[in-house]
Amino acid sequence: MPRVSVLMPVYNTNEEFLKEAIQSILNQTFGDFEFIILDDGSKNDVESVIKSFNDDRIKFYKNEKNMGIPYTRNRLLDLANSEYLAYMDSDDTSYPNRLEIQVNFLDNNQDVAVVGAGLKISNDEIYINKYDLKYLDVVQRCCVHNNVVMIRKSILDKYNIRYNENYPSAEDYHLWSNIIKYSRIVNLPDILIDYRIHTTNTTVSKKILTQECDFKVKEEMLDFLTDDDKLKQKLRRILFDNKKVSFLQNIFSIQNSDHYKYKIVRIFGFKFYFIKKEYK
DSSP states (O other): OOSEEEEEEESSOOHHHHHHHHHHHHTOSOOOEEEEEEEOSOSSSHHHHHHTOOOTTEEEEEOSSOOOHHHHHHHHHHHOOSSEEEEOOTTOEEOTTHHHHHHHHHHHOTTEEEEEEEEEETTSOEEOOOSBOOHHHHHHOOOSOGGGOEEEHHHHHHTTOOOOTTOSSSHHHHHHHHHTTTSEEEEEEEEEEEEOOOTTOHHHHTHHHHHHHHHHHHHHHHHHHOSOHHHHHHHHHHHTOHHHHHHHHHHEEEEOOTTOSEEEEEETTEEEEEEOOOOO
16 A cells, blocks of 8 residues: 555646646655546546556546536545545646655654645745644634645544535635644645646636635634634634734634543633534
8 A cells, every 4th residue: 555645636627737747746756655636527638648647656537527626535535545645736736855755744743634835836926834733823714735735544534524515615724624623734834836826726716706615614613612602703803803813822722632522722821621522
């Protein structure tokens, strides 16, 4: 069994972009992986591009029709047979040492479920997220780049966490919002991928839908935290006032641990205990 499953959903990807994305994975310095590529009913000839690569690590599958990204990501998860899962978008390019760096990190940090990294955008901007994420960091915004993550598969299996098909966009944000309840998410400062901006990016083409799903994730996270509507309203005002977020993070935290029956919330040094809600 390979140690890493690289998971690539494909839908109508520009053929030249797809070639570069696939080659960037095949050129990795870490070679113990399977490369699962799933075509979600593309109308262009992505199949010929994929089959042009003569590499036994590539496993190609197709949905019978276009099923959407949450379904496709879940099918990729079900096809994977490895300890670690590395997502790769079909129009980006990974740096040669990406898998090696992330595997080494997860091997040496058994309490981390997800390791992300920085990315360089096609206009040469650099994006690096906060290193060690807390629950409220994730409430505030999606601060993990889905196209450069590596996930410990055992965490997803243990808590039955999957992409939610009720989130046709921001499905990755919803995934992080559930993982952070149980384990750590870390973003490395290393730049490990080149992110290509173009008009067919989901974040560009489905901007309004993404915003709606983003809002739903935030509300779900607040619901998990408290049932008190007045407290949720206060948290909304504080969380989305950027000047107050760092102050709030210093006084307010959630401890995630399998060893505790309760969710522990600390406010101004005082601990409050809430019965943990199970993931649904």
